[in-house]
Amino acid sequence: MKGTYMKWNQRSLKWLWWLVILGMLAAIPVAFERNETEQKTGRKVEFVFDYRNLLEISDLQTDPRKFVLEQLDEMKQHGIQSMAVYEATLNELKLSRRIELFTSHEASALTQTPISPNENFTYLLFAEKESEQQLQPMIQQAFAELNVKTRAWSYKNQPGMIIEMSMEDALLKTMDPDPITMQLLKEKGYTIVIRLSNRRAFDEARMDELLGRLQALGVKRMIIDGETVPGFVSDKDLHNLESMAELMKKHQIGLASTEALYQKTPPRGFNTISKKIDYNVVRLHPLTESDSQKLTENITPQELKGRIQDYADRFLLAVKDRNIRMIFLHAKAVKSTDKGKIVHPLDSIYLTLKGPDGVIPQIHKIGYQTGPATAFVPVHSGWQPVAKTLLSIGAIALIALTISYFVPELALAVFLLGLVGSAGMYVWNNSLFSQALALCAGTCAPTLAMMIAIRTARNKLNRKDGKRWLFAAILLLRTSLLSLIGALFIVGLLNQITYSLVLEQFRGVGILHAAPIALAVLYWLLFSDETAYRDKVRRIQGFLHANIRVLWVIVAVVVAAAGYYYISRTGNEGQASSFERYFRSFLENTLGVRPRTKEFLISHPLFLLGAYLCYKYRSALLLVLIGVIGQASVVDTFAHLHTPLVISSIRVVYGLAFGLLIGAVLIVLWEIIARSWQRWVPRLSE
Template identity: 35%
Template structure:
């Protein structure tokens, strides 16, 4: 590259860093607006699956009495809501409203033989006062499902005959039980109907009646059951989702979105958009989980869901199970009560505070959950535009650290390509730019650190720096590098500042790339750049090195470590029981759990690595490993569904504890080094460090 072009690029880079700073400053009002948004909803609903409660009750001697007792216990423990599914004949039978028979059973009741061509289902109403409500509900549903419905009676009790097989009929959905909803509302519970897309075709008039009844009873939020939201099955032309969204808006009803579903419910993103994001996040503990989960684990899980992930509806399930060990049918109702209200030991000492009390301690209260009130910064579009420009510049500067001649071309191509992609898909462009900025900042910060360390070592020449000077220098360089790595945070937050990211309808993309690329790029710079040789010469030296068994073992170990590292990234990472206990200890100690890979691994290695690299060349290897913490800090803020202030506290805690651990590691090294040097002097093997 010509010298004049190199000089020109160097001068341009200095000015471009000011553009990055401008983008960071412009992002701060947008960051503040997000903080304001996240503080507008502090009420949490703790709800129980009413159908599960009926199922558990059906295994007891007196189902009705058991259900009433459990409802009161749950209410006293802190449950303030019930989820009511679309009814089925099976559920109505659990509630004692009806008896359901197949054709053979119905014939026996009538003292006759069932004809072979009769495979209908027979329903008897147990409570005459409820028949006027339930009869039209059942008739409409089964006629909608294509079955013939006729009146039937036996031994003085009225009922219906349904032209559908018993096994099929007991599963068919109907309108959520209005009698149960009314009783639960009168008992002081919030009610959340859980609707489905199982009625084909979508009947807007009928659904409008349901929603009107909900509005009349003060119900302002619904959930969804199955793989799609109501109306989705009508397809694009029928516009079922649009019609359903219009009905919800008309009746002032919002929705709740379940997190961590294997497959997101179809149509949810579109429905939430049409409702102008009148939506909250819900966390469900499944029936199977509830039978085996330990009480402390469940308590931590529920509290963390609210505090760390903006969950505003905690959904509890229950199921009766045959316990062959105990020789009886068991259920988790006692565990649920203990987890919510806390436990005491035999001496009256508090064993656990309980979910409700912990939520209060963190500033939340059990109540009616509301959607976030979205705040916007003044001239937010302009500020976000400056953040995007800064991100493009940051990426170009990072490329320029490796290939200076490409600084200007990357800047120009990035600007033009970004504008073009924004026109085609603004969402894709913003997500890609956020990822590139998140990768570029920690990469550039560590590369600049390496250049600075090399310059300091060259300036010192043969004279070794004192330990005190290296320690103070390492601290200053650590702080400078960390600040530069965190420069990506306001840019990413500003670019992805939309409520759909907080609701996880959209997400930061490329987590695996963020966890790998900075490490690879830093390693590339350490081994291929510097040493007075060109990149090609250094590459030839490395490729010319003999391949030994030690190298093969080393590569294998590195691959295993890399695989484990990647398996721990994202929400699907698995942790051991010991680590869960350690996490709980950190959570209880600090209130916010810093990331273990930052304060126990990344930051200490990085701090100690700077200290050692100021004297020993091999200390650069520690900087490569320590880069994990630099990128992890950025990744922490890329979890948009986590409150921003909590992410900030988490990162600061990780930095402080990590520096302390790193300082201890440096002290231990100094001790070992002094003892080692004494032995080397005795053996006459001392030499200059390398």
């Protein structure tokens, strides 16, 4: 029985490779359709300004209404096509100069009439007839829904009303968006992006009527204001959420999803409603109020120019590298004691958009248009389920092949058990199955590539034949191509619009970085030379019983610190120094797509140098081993599923090209130093 299994196990190694190749071939058309989705749909970028912020800035000007109208014209000229309008509050209506508000004490002083000491109401006066006609019914309805009484009031023939609620409380209540503001913005040629909250009790008929009016005004996109989407009750009670989704589809209104870096968790119910509206969602990148305040600080003109350029580069990178289609601009006026006046960042924001190196001309150059953002329309043929089945089988085969380099006898057993286990996981949780298989394949591909590279480089020791330059370059390219097998499996298995929109995230980036390094080191220490298992056990015992020296401790601490820094830099949360940010910006602006530093500047050149030296030095394998960092990074580049495939591909090609060049420089320097050493050291000894 054992002999039969070992015979079939040996034969299976060949067929496992063919299954991996079949999976790769299945991934190519899937990747092509994803590229079609990214390149041919959703190519418009929308610049949206927060209208409430504009009102807040105008409140500090001598003529607020004139300031608003002037800035609306300025924004239009500088490429801002849309305005984000919130649900109205009494405070916002006051900022718009449509109403004036008074507490009971202030109304008593104003009218010179006594008011009951037990009264704490809100007194309101309309600024003009239009405000009274359009806003009074809206305000009465909003407070009637809260069971708050309202009644008429006037002062010197100026109409108003009394709201039987304290001003502090009344200012927090929301109502329908200001119709006068929305009509003004439409007349100015702006697209309105609505911000709706879940602060009012959900009423399907009222919401239907509101969305109908918004549709008539040309509203196509909604930003959620708050921590829950309109209609959300709980994760189990989805009735109102389903009604809200149907109304959004009826009135053709989609959603905007704020980038996770600025909103750690999406509003509750967001993913559910996104699915129900067929993922009519675009990604949003904000310029926050705190960001805008940096443009008002007391700095030199040159420093201000640098910050403006930084924001322009940031917006461009968001559009190009992360499929962002909406830039949401906030601004805040501040009191500058250094300048002795109120300052605002609007002029600097305009330069960010359409200055000498503004973002709008740059995005036009790379093929994007400005206008109302449209969602991706996924290209998804009917054969993709068949392709993903082949991808799944190929991924399991890749895992089995990787394990075979450690324990050859387990290849067939791992493959068969993997098929059975994967079938069960697919039935239990399809999304988890795809992510787990993609993570394992993405980990195994660079590990397998490095194990083959280590074995190949080890076999070159003390050989005189062959061109070392050519061998090193071919080995790096071959190893990178083998690593890219993992990228193909990740792209193929996780080809869902939810990943592009980051409504669902590919977890395990840290594992994808660390596991190939750990496995490659383990292989180098114990499995790279063909020794019996008994000898491997003895080697492990030797490690465990070895006397620990101070130097080893120091080396271990340094390696651990480097490893911690490396892992901390992975993903979107990693922090970079100011010099590194400058260097990144330089590469981005010069090349258009920035290659990864750890690839072209560290791992690829050292891999190349190690492969070149492995003919003479056994320890050169350590340099080859460092190359696993770059191989893991190559796969991780494609694990950023919100980045267009074209950008990821260019990034990898640049990394290899510059890595080869820098590696060649290292080889030349090595040869110069080595030959100089051989020539001059003997003479100095004499």
